[in-house]
Amino acid sequence: QSALTQTASVSGSPGQSITISCTGTSSDVGFYTLVSWYQHHPGKAPKLMIYEVSKRPSGVSNRFSGSKSGNTASLTISGLQAEDEADYYCCSYAGSSTFVFGGGTKLTVL
């Protein structure tokens, strides 16, 4: 169960769009449509932003979208806002009732 691979950091200016990628294997991301994304502000509880690759929970802005191709999932944030600055983690079901997280991506809004 190796961690999923995410770019360590990404940045963008307000109003711009950014994409965070998350690469796994054919045993997790590539096999299951069970990729989720979490926003984590330091000192607070993580928040579910995307589930089942591309679905948004109620209350999450439609500026957040998700997709997957092969072993790589992506989170796109459009119309960047200052409050989007946070750490973002992907997570995939990995079989046998287990999950694996990505290493996290720090988003900086310039």
Added chain:
Amino acid sequence: QVQLVQSGAEVKKPGSSVKVSCKASGDIFSNYGISWVRQAPGQGLEWMGNFIPIFGTSSYAQRFQGRVTITADESTSTAYLDLSSLISDDTAVYYCAREVYGAHLDHWGQGTLVTVSS
């Protein structure tokens, strides 16, 4: 409304054990599981394991096998994380989360800081 309230911060000696609780209100144990996730200082989120009440089973990440036990008392809607043989690298914030079985974690507790220090 779903709420997960965790027990308070702990300071433990190396080699000892810690038990963190997570009391749930709202719809948890009837249709969902509880996962535990930790974040060490300067590190990312790490899934540790879960308990699925409808199956009565626990599953654990490989690296914690043999050291972690996750249980639940459905009569009090409380889940527990028990971590033994603590080392300094176990210093972390531990979170419980409601698990939509095998899919995602949609509600989270506030986190419990466990510090392992001699």
